[in-house]
Amino acid sequence: GGGDEGDAGGGGGASGTIAVDGSSTVFPFAQAAAEGFGQENPGARVTVGESGTGGGFEKFCAGETDVSNASRPIKEEEIAACRKAATRYAELQVANDGIAVVTNPGLKVDCLTTAQLKELWNTGSDVKTLRELDPKLPDTELSLFGPGTDSGTFDFFTEEINGEEGATRKDYQPSEDDNVLVQGVAGDGGGLGYFGFSYYEQNQDKLNLVGVDGGGGCVKPSKATIQDNSYKPLSRPLFMYVSDKALVKPQVKAFLDFVIANQATVAENAQIVALTPAQLERSRQALSRLAPA
Amino acid sequence: MSARRAREVGFHGVLLGCLSLSVLLLGLLLYDVVSDGASRLSVDLLNRFPSFDPQRAGLESAFWGTVWLMGTCAAFIVPVGVATAVYLEEYADRERWWNRLIEVNVQNLAAVPSIVYGILGLAFLVRGPLSLGRVVLAGALTLGLLVLPVVIIAAREAIRAVPSSIREGSLALGATQWQTIWRQVLPAAVPGIATGVILALSRAIGETAPLILVGAATFVAFNPSGLDSGFTALPLQIFNWISQPQPEFKVLAAAGIIVLLMLLLTMNAAAIWLRNRYERKW
Amino acid sequence: MTDGARLHFQDELARLEERALDGLDMVVAALDRAVGALNSQDIDLAQLVIADDDRIDGRYMEVHQGLLSLLATQAPVAGDLRLVAALLHVIKHVERMGDQCVNIAKMVPLDGSSPPIDPKILEQIDRMAAYVRTEVEQAKRCFALRDAELAEDLVRQDDVVNELNRDVFGLALDIGDDADRREWAMHMILVSRWLERIGDHAVDIGEQTAFVVTGLFREFSDASHPEGR
Amino acid sequence: MTDGARLHFQDELARLEERALDGLDMVVAALDRAVGALNSQDIDLAQLVIADDDRIDGRYMEVHQGLLSLLATQAPVAGDLRLVAALLHVIKHVERMGDQCVNIAKMVPLDGSSPPIDPKILEQIDRMAAYVRTEVEQAKRCFALRDAELAEDLVRQDDVVNELNRDVFGLALDIGDDADRREWAMHMILVSRWLERIGDHAVDIGEQTAFVVTGLFREFSDASHPEGR
């Protein structure tokens, strides 16, 4: 179980445990939220894990966590699992995320179309150099990097670019750890890879950012283009799921209230892309709908 | 004769090279870590909770989490490990298949990868029969089970090192078997057992994979308050920091590694002290 | 710290030495009686000497066996070993001396007949006996005290005894023609020889004393060397 | 596998036994010479016996010391120990027998004077000497062969010698009144006693044989018991 029941103390006095787990993409955001919440409510004991979106849902449906972070919406199998455990839940979008496509600074490329990306990354692709995609591009032999098959980023990218979740060429170098991918691309003259935008932000000097042309011209990811979803199709929403059972605990409710109320600050602290006002409003409403009588 | 001598000198050189290379590389690693992390090494590090802001982040909760884990782990492995060792050494009749099974089993467990223990901890302690949740107790027991074979094997060796003449001497005075074990064998084996326990704990303290699998949280902004409290631990925190995109966290991670190494150093020093202090040539 | 070491062995060795040397007392007693019986033609006394020899023989066997046991069980070396070896001889001498006393006692006619006695010879025999007695006692003393000088002094005593022995011989030769007297005189020659032999045994014990003390072999007097005789 | 065990000790013990028993051969030689000298009044031969006694004494010391060394260094037990103890006595007997031979040889007048000889007595002495000689040889044989029966047989031989001794005594008594003859006869009594004692020593060696073989003490004949004499 998630821990002891806490009493809903007065302003800033929420106490008791709150178990948050799930996506590692959302982790920085959840961590910053928990930290802020903890400062206001010293009695509250928030834990944040990063079991991954799938791992998070597993625990969440089993009733082990109060809040589950997710970098994608919940899937059929997971819904089934939750149903089986009689766990009912609600979904809140808490931030946005983009996937950055990057190359080694030595590999000069400014923009790729989704079609080119697909040609490069799809199942069975044996593209060895960018020149095979476009004669103007360098013919450096490529070293491909990407997240491991276990991450939400992988699922999202393969879905959006290759059209089927999990469909990808297999001779790239995957890692679950985005830092490792940064290392890989930065360390390999022919390095090309994709991963969460924030990792690009932190390593701009080592990487060359590639714009993506999803039909509407070449757009480079940035906080703004991700937030307004103009960086297509590689922008995505990030979620927190909360269960009914958890919401009964006043501290959980207080926590979620805090998250929504301070969404922008938290996102900034976490160096993650904040919600648009519209998105924020939708989440706020969703939360208040959840609020127990 | 001089060819012999030359070979001797060459061999010496090669051996020295082996050792130097080993020490050199490990020294390089340490240097790498220390030079990265030294700047962040301060008391504050231990007085602060983790944070999104690398400037403010510390490992208080991870440190105390580790302390709790180790304490609980020790409280588990010492009685169970010693009891098992005593049973195997003093009571078990090796002719019986079940006792041989236990023996072989312990040896096997010692070789099982730590990650498998993570699976076990998740399935049986956090969930399943015990359903403890992701609390100190579950983490400690997982690590405990992981290093239990180490303790059992060390304790067995320590107990075996107590010469049987001590046992016979005691029994011949009319002491019962348990009196003999409790008053003679165990006291004499304490240094060996203690060394084994410390070595086991120093293995447990650095384990990351099983805790990850058990699903220990990485952001915990409070110190454990009991066995049923959520927790994080030093290696988890270090791993987390290493995985953060901001380079400042790498420095923090290095500082965390230094802290962990210092804990290790302390424990090893204790083990060495114990070993030297009580080393006994029978 | 060393007091207790091999206590048992030392005790036992001392005890055996005492028993062996006490054997010399038994010899003295037997000697007194035998010579007394000869003087007084006392058959009972003579019989007593003969019967008592069993005790001396018993002592011989006891000490001899005791010494062998010590050798077997304690494996003595150096001074201890010399003492054991010497005692083996001493006790044998005791036994032999006992036999000589028996021989003397047997010279008392068993039929109670009184042979013709020559007082001069008898006196000489008595004097000899007295000397021999002293010799035996001195042998005991020198051994007990480990006194090599006293032991060597025995040779001087023995010279006197040898002298007396020769005197008896001379007296017996001069005894005259009476067959009975002559026979008696002949017997006295034998007695004197036996006494002399007892003295020899005593000297031998003295030699053993010197051996125990110095570890060197040394024959005080020797048949083959003129000085001795 | 066991052949080699304590080889050195066994060799040494065997060697010492041989040396000791060879001592008996020396005694036989001395005896022959002494009696021969007596018969022929051969001063040189007599001197030879006297001089040669040093060799016997030397043998005594050699064997005795060898035995002591064995006792000290090899700590023999059981049968080995009995053998060592018996040899200690045997070699002492050898030495004593040597002394008796010297005594006999000394009966040859050194001034070259020819004493009046009684052929009957001399014949008897010769017979005695022959018997004693056999006894000594038999003693050697029985000891070497560890033959207890042969050892006991010595007693029978010794009875003959004792008989002859008594005969010599009787003959000497009857020798008549001539002083010189009487003196000579007296000397012959002594010679016969010495011969008899050599026999006794031989019997003693027999006793030691029985002791080595059986480990039991047993005096074959004893002064204090009538059967023996």
Add this chain to the structure above:
Amino acid sequence: MVTTDRAPSESGVAAPAPAEQIFELRGVTVSYAGVPAVRDISLDVRAREITALIGPSGCGKSTLLRTLNRMNDLIPRARVEGSVRYHGEDLYAPGVDLVQVRRRIGMVFQKPNPFPKSIHDNVAFGPRVLGMDGDLDEIVERALRRAALWDEVKDRLKANAFGISGGQQQRLCIARALAVSPDVILMDEPCSALDPISTSRIEDLMTELKEDYSIVIVTHNMQQAARVSDRTGFFTVDPDDRAGRMVEFDVTDRIFTNPADPRTEAYVTGKVG
């Protein structure tokens, strides 16, 4: 001609006191895992005597000794057949209390095995575990005195027992055994790890102790058996079944001067192997 045969055993050193039997073994066979280690041993151990067991390695001396205080019970597959009586009672009867057996029948081992404690605590251990009454210090002192060790250690009773010499350690082990007031002391090669001087110290002690205790000693050292014991049993390995047998049991003098069995003679004179 009268022969005055005397068995040397009877003319030997002081004759034993009226024979009180401590142990009576009849047809004792001890097996390990079904294989007999010693077979068919019958012998009597008398009070206030030192009984020595000698014989070549592996002839079962230790095995037999450990039968006397049921130390073999510790070995899982050891089995004792035949009758072992202690003061007339069956030592192997069901219901015999092992603790009592081992208290009454003390044991001293080949290598000094002091406990890793202070000298005092070593001696006090037995009385403590047995819950003996009486002033512990007094018991300790008495035992140490009895073992001729008091003077050497009285100033450092609190010192660790490993700090004293091997010979002193062995005497400490004897003191430890004495502290529980045993009746018999079994010693398995008690001097084989000691130098000659310590050995003779222990031998002296045994000789003293036999005034009050009965002692059974196993020793490889024939000379030792010869020196200290009153009676000696000679064991050998039967070449047929590789099990130990007792060849001869007699007063020690006799075993060493005139043994009855040629195998004993061969062994004591060093002629076998």
Add this chain to the structure above:
Amino acid sequence: MVTTDRAPSESGVAAPAPAEQIFELRGVTVSYAGVPAVRDISLDVRAREITALIGPSGCGKSTLLRTLNRMNDLIPRARVEGSVRYHGEDLYAPGVDLVQVRRRIGMVFQKPNPFPKSIHDNVAFGPRVLGMDGDLDEIVERALRRAALWDEVKDRLKANAFGISGGQQQRLCIARALAVSPDVILMDEPCSALDPISTSRIEDLMTELKEDYSIVIVTHNMQQAARVSDRTGFFTVDPDDRAGRMVEFDVTDRIFTNPADPRTEAYVTGKVG
């Protein structure tokens, strides 16, 4: 009255052959970390003799023995003063080849220490490391025969050396030493771990070996020194400086029947400690 004094030593067993000196020690002091263990030892070891060193524990017998093949060089802070000459040459001169020294001066230790190899390889070890010429099998056989072990092991030369008995192991160690054709064999209590029968086997072997080799043996067992050696040195610990001294060095017979020094007498008769 002529006295026929004779020193028993000269009437003893076979007199030694014309004295060829193997070792000549003059004023040898050996210290560990500056503390002398034996002090001022002068003695001569003769060829084809067994020289025994006896004395109480700690008197420096082993130390002195190990000085003779420079085994003490292995101990970092051991120092040898005085002169040790081997066949007249300074053993401690600079430039002396330790390998040659140890090859000529073999050593056998207290506990049998066969290498964990086959019997054959144990014996072949020395010749191999020294790169000796000749048929190895022949060398091995010769050494084993010389050590009186060949018949017992010839059928299992390939078997592990641990499979044979302790006594055989010790003879194997002797064979191993013989295989490199030494001149002297040093033995440090070679029988103290063995039973009496194995011991007497080794003693026999020593007696045989001394026909061709010179042997120096350290032993705790006085009887052993007495039994096997030709000459014996008695050592004792000086109570003042706790260093060992040689009290007496003489032919063995004399040491055991009539020692010159009362301390020797006291020691050999067991009256000290």
Add this chain to the structure above:
Amino acid sequence: MEAATVFGAARPRYGERLIRALLFLAALLSILTTVGIVASLLRETVAFFGDVSLVDFLTGKEWAPLFADPKFGVWPLVNGTLLVTGIALAVAVPLGLGSAIFLSEYARPRTRRVLKPILEMLAGIPTVVFGYFALTFFTPEILRGALGVDVQIFNALSAGIVMGFMVLPTIASVAEDAMSAVPQSLREGAYGLGANRMQVSTRVVFPAALSGIVAAVILGISRAIGETMIVLIAAGQIANTGVNPAEAYETMTAFIAATGKGDVPTGSIGYKTIFAVGFALFLMTLVMNALSIRFVRRFRQVYE
């Protein structure tokens, strides 16, 4: 019965029996642990083999369980595990044993007293640290930089070598223990025959300590096979059937850790693979261990 008079009535000692029972229960826990491991692995493994045939699992040459067209041949993972372990051993065994021989036979006692604990402490460095060292320092600076080897950024070589340094202290320490335990008398015996230090070390001490050395190596193998973090971080995650160490490989442990931490939905086939691979890993270590026990025992019998 009769015994009552001499020895007093025997008291049954229930306490002793109770203690024995408790100790036995403690010992049983280790069995329970194994049962627990097998049970926790087996449930999902059985479910896994409901979906995937055992034959495919064992004989398939392609491992892609989470891709659109999943492939379940475990061989690439095993291959990766063996390759990395092999490289690690190639580093750790010679260096570890060399160091052990040096410490045990050549070093002065003081050097040894200092170095040995340092080595032992190094054995306790969290493997995460080694992982990052491999990725951020060893691959770029040493392999590519200093040595100029053309390796991918994730590669078996770097992971293996660094893993070798990770297990090296373990091997060195255990082997040194074994060699120190060789009685001094053996060394003296060899010196006494004129052997030099090298000959003593290699021909006497090393063979004598062989069982302990084998145990050390096997312990090293176990640690290498079971090691997760280094390979997770530095070896890459490509299920690779090749043998070129310059390429990236995925090992069994890395797969489990990555997938367990990742985004696989509970109950999906991907989720079950974790357990199937875990079970295979468990069996592998089991077999290794059985071999080692037998091996060590055989040596013990011969040499002790």
